[in-house]
Amino acid sequence: MDMLLAQHLLNWLVQGSILALVALGFSLLFGVLNVIHFSHGDVSIVGPFVALAVMQYLLVEILPHTWASALILAAAVAIFATGCLGVALDWLVIRRFRTAPAMMALVATVALGAVIRELIRMLYPQGSNPQPFPELMSAQFEIEGLSVPISTLFMFAVSVLMVAGLYVIMHRTPLGMRIRAVAQDRDIARLMGIHPNRIFAATFFIASAVGAIGGIFYASSAGLVRFDFGIQLGLIGFSAAVIGGLGSMHGAIIGSLVLAGIDTLAQATLADGAAYRLVFAFLLVILVLVLRPSGLFGKPVFEKV
Amino acid sequence: MHGVDITAGPMARRQTGGVVQSVAIVAGLEIGGAALLRTFLLSDATWVVVGLLAVFGAAFAALQIRPRLEEHIAVAFREMRLFALLLGCGIVLIYPFLMQGSSYALHLLITAQLYAVLALALNFQLGSANIPNFATAASYGIGAYSSALLAIHFGISVWLTLPVAAVVATVFGFALGFPAMRTRDTYLALVTIAFGIVIHQLLNNFTWTGGPNGLAGIPAPSILGHSFNSPIILLGFRLPSQANFYYLAAALVALSIVCARLLHHSRVGLAWNALRSDELAARCQGINVVWYKMLAFGVDAFLAAFAGSIYAFYVSYIAPDNFTFLVSVTIMTMVIVGGMDNTFGVIAGAFLLILLPEKLRIFDDYRLLFVGVVVILFLLLRPQGLFPQRPRNYGDH
Numbered sequence: 001m002d003m004l005l006a007q008h009l010l011n012w013l014v015q016g017s018i019l020a021l022v023a024l025g026f027s028l029l030f031g032v033l034n035v036i037h038f039s040h041g042d043v044s045i046v047g048p049f050v051a052l053a054v055m056q057y058l059l060v061e062i063l064p065h066t067w068a069s070a071l072i073l074a075a076a077v078a079i080f081a082t083g084c085l086g087v088a089l090d091w092l093v094i095r096r097f098r099t100a101p102a103m104m105a106l107v108a109t110v111a112l113g114a115v116i117r118e119l120i121r122m123l124y125p126q127g128s129n130p131q132p133f134p135e136l137m138s139a140q141f142e143i144e145g146l147s148v149p150i151s152t153l154f155m156f157a158v159s160v161l162m163v164a165g166l167y168v169i170m171h172r173t174p175l176g177m178r179i180r181a182v183a184q185d186r187d188i189a190r191l192m193g194i195h196p197n198r199i200f201a202a203t204f205f206i207a208s209a210v211g212a213i214g215g216i217f218y219a220s221s222a223g224l225v226r227f228d229f230g231i232q233l234g235l236i237g238f239s240a241a242v243i244g245g246l247g248s249m250h251g252a253i254i255g256s257l258v259l260a261g262i263d264t265l266a267q268a269t270l271a272d273g274a275a276y277r278l279v280f281a282f283l284l285v286i287l288v289l290v291l292r293p294s295g296l297f298g299k300p301v302f303e304k305v
Numbered sequence: 306m307h308g309v310d311i312t313a314g315p316m317a318r319r320q321t322g323g324v325v326q327s328v329a330i331v332a333g334l335e336i337g338g339a340a341l342l343r344t345f346l347l348s349d350a351t352w353v354v355v356g357l358l359a360v361f362g363a364a365f366a367a368l369q370i371r372p373r374l375e376e377h378i379a380v381a382f383r384e385m386r387l388f389a390l391l392l393g394c395g396i397v398l399i400y401p402f403l404m405q406g407s408s409y410a411l412h413l414l415i416t417a418q419l420y421a422v423l424a425l426a427l428n429f430q431l432g433s434a435n436i437p438n439f440a441t442a443a444s445y446g447i448g449a450y451s452s453a454l455l456a457i458h459f460g461i462s463v464w465l466t467l468p469v470a471a472v473v474a475t476v477f478g479f480a481l482g483f484p485a486m487r488t489r490d491t492y493l494a495l496v497t498i499a500f501g502i503v504i505h506q507l508l509n510n511f512t513w514t515g516g517p518n519g520l521a522g523i524p525a526p527s528i529l530g531h532s533f534n535s536p537i538i539l540l541g542f543r544l545p546s547q548a549n550f551y552y553l554a555a556a557l558v559a560l561s562i563v564c565a566r567l568l569h570h571s572r573v574g575l576a577w578n579a580l581r582s583d584e585l586a587a588r589c590q591g592i593n594v595v596w597y598k599m600l601a602f603g604v605d606a607f608l609a610a611f612a613g614s615i616y617a618f619y620v621s622y623i624a625p626d627n628f629t630f631l632v633s634v635t636i637m638t639m640v641i642v643g644g645m646d647n648t649f650g651v652i653a654g655a656f657l658l659i660l661l662p663e664k665l666r667i668f669d670d671y672r673l674l675f676v677g678v679v680v681i682l683f684l685l686l687r688p689q690g691l692f693p694q695r696p697r698n699y700g701d702h
Contacts, residue, residue, distance in 0.1 A: 030491065096685055102490055103437060104684050107641050110634050111680040118674035235498065235630075242495050272510070279506045282499035289496050290484040 004268075006146050012257070012264040014152050014221050017159035019256035021214030022237030024166060024249065025207035030238075031247025031298070032170070032183050033203055036105040037094060039113035040211055041234015043086055045227075046116065047212030048133055048219035049124055051078035055134075071134060079212045086208025087201045095200060113230065120227040130226040133219040155217050159253060162210055167249045169206070179203055211237075239285045245298025254296065259284065330381035331389045339396045343403055345660065346410040354664045369687065379695070397555050401548040411547035413663055415619060418554035419612045421655035424639040425561040425648065426608035429568065430601045431637065432646035432694070433577035437494040438602070439633045440481055441609050443504035446628030447474040448610025449617040450514055453523045456618075463526035463618055471610040477504075478606025482599040501630055508625040519624030523617050526553075533618070550619045557615060558652070561608055565648045568604070577601060578646075578697070642683050644690025653691055 022044050029035045055074035059067070093112055097105035121127040140149040170176035181189040182199045190196060218233060219225035236259060244255025259281055266280045288296065345357050368375050382389050404410045423441055430436040451473045452466035461469075481500050485493050508514045515521075525533045533549040568574045576597045579587040588594050617623050635658060643654020658676075665672045 036491065093681060093685075100684075100688060101435075103431065103435070103637075103641065104688055106437065106491075106494065107634070107638055108681050108684045111638070111677045111684075114673055115677035115681070118671075118677065122670060122674070231630075235502070239495065239499065242492065246491075275510045276506070279503050279510070282502045282506075285499040286484055286496055286503075289488050289492055289499075293488045293492060 003146060008264050008268045010148065010152050012260050013156045014217075015260035015263060016253070016257040017155040018214050018217045018221065019237055019240045019260055020159045020253040021162060021217065022211050022233055023241035023244065023252040023256050024162060025211040025214075026238045026241035027244070027246055027249065027252040028166070028203055028207045030241065031245070032179060033200065034183060035090075035094060035098070035200070035203075036102055036109060037207075038106060038109040038234065038238075039089070039116055039230075040207065041232070041237055042113040042116040042230030043082060043089065043208050044211030044215035044233060044237075045218075045225065045230035046085055046120065047078045047082045047215035048225045049078075049120055049131070049227075050081045050212075051075050051216055051219075052131055052133060052225070053124070054078060067134075071136070075216055078216060079209045082212030082215070083205040083209035086204040086211075090200055090204040094204075095197065113234070117227050117230060124227070127227050130224040133223060133225050135223070136217070136220045151220070155221070158213065158217075162213070163249050163253045166206070166210070170249065175199075175202060236281065239281065242295055243285060243288045245295030248295070248297040251295060251297030258296075324384070327381040327385045328388060330378060331385045332392060334378065335389065335392050335396060339400065342656075343400075345664065346413060347405065347407060358661075365687070365691065401544050401551050402542055406543065406545055408545040408547045411545060411551050413660055415547060415550050415554050417656045417659040418551075418558050419616050419619075420636065420639065420659050421652040422554075422557050422561045422612040423609050423636045424643065424651045424655040425558075425565055426605045426612070427636050428565065428640050428646065428648070428651045429577070429604045429608075431640050432651065433569070433574060433581065434598065434601045435581040436485075436598060436601055437490070437637075438497045438605060439494060439630065439637065440497040440501040440504070441605060441636045442628045442630070442632035443481075443501040444474045444478055444606035444609035445613040445616070445632070446504060446508060446623075446625070447477050447606070448613030449623050449628070450508060450520070450613075451610070452614035453520045453617040453623055454514075456524055457520060457522065463524070464528075467611060467614050470614045471607050474606040474610030474613070475603050478602045478604075479599055481606075482602030485602065486595050486598060498630060498633075501633055505625055505629055508628070514625070517625060519622060519627075520617075521622045523621045523623070525621065526618050550615070553615055554619075557611055560611075562648055562652075564604075564608065569646075569648075573597065573600065575697075638680055642680065642690055644692040644694060646694040647690070647692045650690055650692030650694075657691075 022041060025040050025044070026037075029037045029040065051071075051074045054077045055070050058070040058074060089112065094105070094109065097108055124131070136151045137149075137154065138151075140147045142148070168176075170179065178189070178194050178199050179202070181192065181194055182196045186196045189199075214237070215225075215230075215233070218229070222229075237256075240256040240259045241252050242255070243258060244251025244253070262280050262284050263277045266277045267274050270276065292298075341357060341360065345354065348354060348357075400414070401411060423445055426444075427438060427441045430438045448470045451470035452463070455461045455466040455469060456463055481497065485496050488496055509517050527533060531549075533553075534546050536546050537544040537548045576587070576592045579590065579592055580594060580597060584594060613628075616627075639654040639658050640651050641654075642658065643652065644650025661679075662672055662676050665675060
């Protein structure tokens with residue numbers, strides 16, 4: 001019984017950590033900069049594909065038999081490349097909708113997500129099929145008969161670190177101050193010598209890179225990755241960010257843990273819980289939004305007349 | 306395409322071009338549009354499809370460059386309203402006879418018409434009141450499943466299941482509208498997304514909805530002893546059995562257009578437009594914001610359920626995957642591409658987004674990519690949609 005409980009707890013931590021990394025990006029873009037970017041889930045899932053491609057190249061061409069270092073190098077390249085992809089998407093498409101009505105940006109970025117998925121499917125060899133993804137680290141240690149994979153602790157540590165890091169960036173560094181300034185008033189920020197477009201680029205880079213980490217974790221914990229995983233990852237990540245309160249960094253991780261908790265609870269306690277996991281997760285989303293429209297940790301918005 | 310006049314109100318500046326000219330413009334556009342659509346539907350050659358798209362694009366480029374053209378057309382349609390309407394109805398009625406008995410072309414037309422109804426339903430919310438709703442596919446599904454279940458398990462006449470399904474979906478629509486009242490914009494969008502996913506997952510999991518396999522063997526309707534599965538034979542012409550559903554769907558489109566126009570010109574439509582412009586100001590004017598928002602959800606679900614029922618009876622097999630989040634996104638794209646709050650535009654958007662991917666099956670692998678790119682380019686280059694909404698005008702009718 002205790003073993004089972006512990007397994008569920010570990011599972012919960014992994015899921016929550018992965019979600020938090022995707023939710024952070026949503027929270028930064030939607031919450032802080034007020035950019036509507038519904039393709040963030042698809043951008044995040046580009047990460048594992050780049051990592052896979054780079055790793056295969058490394059293993060074949062340059063560093064055979066060095067699995068671990070190839071993986072680390074590939075992940076680093078993938079995170080950087082995905083960050084750049086985010087900047088490129090902002091530059092090509094998303095920034096053109098900055099002053100458009102919210103619905104336009106919403107539909108445009110949903111279409112953008114479809115374009116990203118299709119590009120992955122066509123550019124990656126046999127992209128329509130699921131691609132096996134290696135485990136990040138296979139080692140595990142034992143506590144009182146319970147085997148704990150190191151990767152679980154690693155993922156949780158990384159996501160907590162990212163939340164803390166983003167909090168520090170947002171509130172303690174000049175970059176964070178600029179981001180908040182641009183979010184508050186773009187024109188005044190420009191008068192103060194801030195280039196809004198550079199700030200947007202920086203934020204997109206951070207959000208997409210963090211999302212790529214989430215995507216890589218997602219792929220490695222599932223053991224495989226497919227071109228259309230981004231839809232669900234994006235929807236659940238966005239939900240987690242909204243539950244926590246858009247714009248709040250610690251809200252993102254708590255929202256993710258709450259959503260992952262519901263998911264794990266449903267799977268653990270109900271006979272066919274796995275089938276109903278999305279139902280419970282999204283019912284929770286509706287419930288939270290009805291009871292607390294700006295999320296658990298969001299600041300309520302008052303309308304100025 | 307279909308005989309709907311695009312006049313939503315006279316222009317401020319009146320131009321009269323003479324009766325003959327107006328008749329020529331109206332007849333030319335309607336017959337020309339129908340002919341283009343027919344060629345598009347019946348051609349298999351890629352270059353024909355691409356050529357027609359180029360014609361279409363050139364027409365819109367002309368409108369974009371010379372807005373006066375659009376005004377002329379609008380004036381002509383307004384002056385010849387009755388003629389435009391009758392000619393349009395005539396074209397819709399004889400259209401199946403021009404399809405050379407191609408059941409594939411009729412199938413495409415039926416699908417496009419059903420989606421036109423869905424897009425019109427969503428238009429009440431997105432276009433008129435600017436309420437994002439990603440749950441239209443859920444209402445569509447609820448309608449389809451309700452009438453299918455009633456017809457399969459209780460043997461209730463198809464015609465009776467239509468209103469019942471609509472009422473069921475409307476109840477769900479109000480149920481969705483109720484929690485939605487506390488949230489706005491992106492948050493409201495998420496509530497509707499969540500609702501749509503919950504409905505899809507429930508349809509996928511319940512045993513009495515057939516689970517992921519869906520429901521099969523939905524009986525075809527019949528009218529005056531004529532089953533909808535048998536071909537229509539009229540004056541020596543033999544139309545494939547799809548023609549039955551073509552006329553049924555056309556009737557539903559007509560009903561939706563009538564609803565849309567009545568609502569647009571009523572106090573309700575005005576209240577929705579007021580909500581869209583400024584919710585706070587609308588509230589200060591004594592408009593019951595909550596009620597009108599709920600009403601928008603209800604009307605959307607009501608019409609979508611009709612489309613769902615007819616879809617279920619037409620294909621006689623439904624599965625949860627016909628009613629996913631991506632279907633809702635497609636419907637929303639139709640409204641935005643066609644032109645928000647413009648009845649004709651929304652229908653044109655639905656036809657375009659259904660027919661285009663079908664005809665691009667030749668490119669198969671690049672189809673979705675192409676549609677995605679086109680949608681993005683569209684929103685960038687003509688953000689007001691194909692047919693922009695027209696300002697309301699009171700007075701000189």
